[in-house]
Amino acid sequence: MFKNSASIMFFITLASGVMITISSNSWLGAWMGLEINLLSFIPILMNNNNVFTTEAALKYFLIQALASSSFLFFILMEILFKKITLNSNDFMITLLISSPLMMKSGIAPLHWWFPSVMEGLNWMNCLIMMTLQKIAPIILLSLLLNNILMNLISLTSILFGSIGGMNQLSIRKIMTYSSINHIGWMMSALMIGENLWIFYFTIYSMMSITFISAIKLLNISFINQISMLNNNLWTPKFMIFSLLLSLGGLPPFLGFLPKWIIIQILINNCMTFQATFMVVLSLITLYYYLRMCYSSFMILHSEPSWNMLTKMNNTPLNYSWLLLTSLLGLLLTPITIMFM
Template sequence: MYFTYNSSKMFFFYMLIFSTLIAISSNSWFGCWIGLEINLLSFIPLISNSNNLLSNEASLKYFLTQSIASINFLFSILLKMIFLKNFDMNFFMSLMINSSMLMKMGSSPFHFWFPNIVEGLSWFNNFILMTWQKITPMIILSYFLNKNFIILIISMNVIIGALGGLNQTSLRKLMAFSSINNLGWMLTSIMISENLWIFFLIVYSFMISIMCWLFNMMNLFYIKQLFINNINPIMKINMLINFLSLGGLPPFIGFFPKWIIINFLINNQSYLLTMIMILTSLIILFFYIKIIYSSIMFNYLKMKWFKVFIKNNKFSFINLFSFFSIFSMIISTFFFY
């Protein structure tokens, strides 16, 4: 386990969880800001590692971008307090608060820091950054949502997330662009309803946790490492199942929340947005399938001294999650109808 012999990391991890709870349960803008600041200051010690220069660089970049977003957020809530009675300022205020929250999440057009920071982090820290760190900004964003602006941001997210991942060789950067694409879907779900957003976040966190666990277990960071012949074929099939689920292909669980979102968008006659989101999902699926096809079909490294050891209990867990990934979609369709 990540924190087994490190009490300080465990302390910061609990602080990270409590800071999110402080921010989302606060009844004032300043309470939200304080929660965000505690969240930032508890995540930086988790990602910085004295033995790794990349992680130190990533923690510094993360601190700078989050500080800029926090300053912007604080400035906008102060302005809101000053011009509280002036309704003409509401549009400007909503733009500023939305922009600062989008910057905190790593959403486009403020996404440039996100892939660079992901590249310097371990898989566990990546999992936290892609899932837990999105909760607080998303909740604060839902308080003061500017619908037209968010629709534009959703379109940018799904397009940049799909096109940015096409020429990547690093698995971490690929997962970062996949996260940007899924953030577009997540923003759509929070515009529809908070319950749908919670459901989408749970399903997405489940899929990302499996992928990060798999990559961490096999110590994989680049696509070329998947070509090694000694990786167990069952593990490759598990990777195939979970990649397709993450891409949103039926009958896997990843398709279910996307299906609900598409259904809602079509009922509300948002045909252009639906078309953009479906087409970009196809591009995402294309580069997922490209990785899986390469790892299954190409085996050009066979070194007897290089073996991937996986403990039996972990292996059975991965099999269980893959089974759940396939069959939960089929079961959930009965509840949907």
């Protein structure tokens, strides 16, 4: 990921832009942090040897520039309205300010740019898009939205993220719609409390880092390439399958734990319809995760007589920590349930 000292500098300023936005006490300071974050991420995306990466970087810059200019315009409009009139429409202004933030983070229904941009990036930039780039806009949304709007955005993101990934063959697009689905769960967690959102985001980031690291080691990008892997690579296959089930929220994997806490709190607060809706759509999400690894789970399944040979050094240093994380994803949930 860090090819030279310039990429290290851009990554540091990228993280500092997120911190400026989070710690700012004014909307103008938050906008400045978002701009620093954007201008630092564009050079990281650029790759002169890949035309798809250049196209994705251009699309990302145009969308983010449009969202940033709209965000600044609506902030100034709110300031002017409050000076001119005493009875301003706070609900409408809240919707207008939150729309650019939803576009920046890829929250449904303003997620239309997200899959096409992710398809042209390498795996490390995809990881940054799914994790680090979500923090600042979601924190700002939590300061704006009330529980009703946050509930509506949560259900919409879970719906689009579940249905959108059903007919996808690219692993990047599947992870994109999975990220949109998880954003919906994060918005529900943020509606309950900030600590629960941090807990959910930490687990999701850990699972995403481990899964993308395993996929990057195997150098695969599509579903049909998984069945063509060398049969001797059982350890990476086990890691991928356990992490996919954990991302889908299947018990007793680690990804089930934050979803179980959110569902339990929603039911205790008499929000049974929302909890039922989220659980049913999570089953759809679990379907396209299982589609990636269902054939390898079966005892009698067809495999090609020739398999892809991956140039991967089978040493413990390559994927020992990946195996440890996938095992923790399997064992940590039942241990936590026992002590709760």
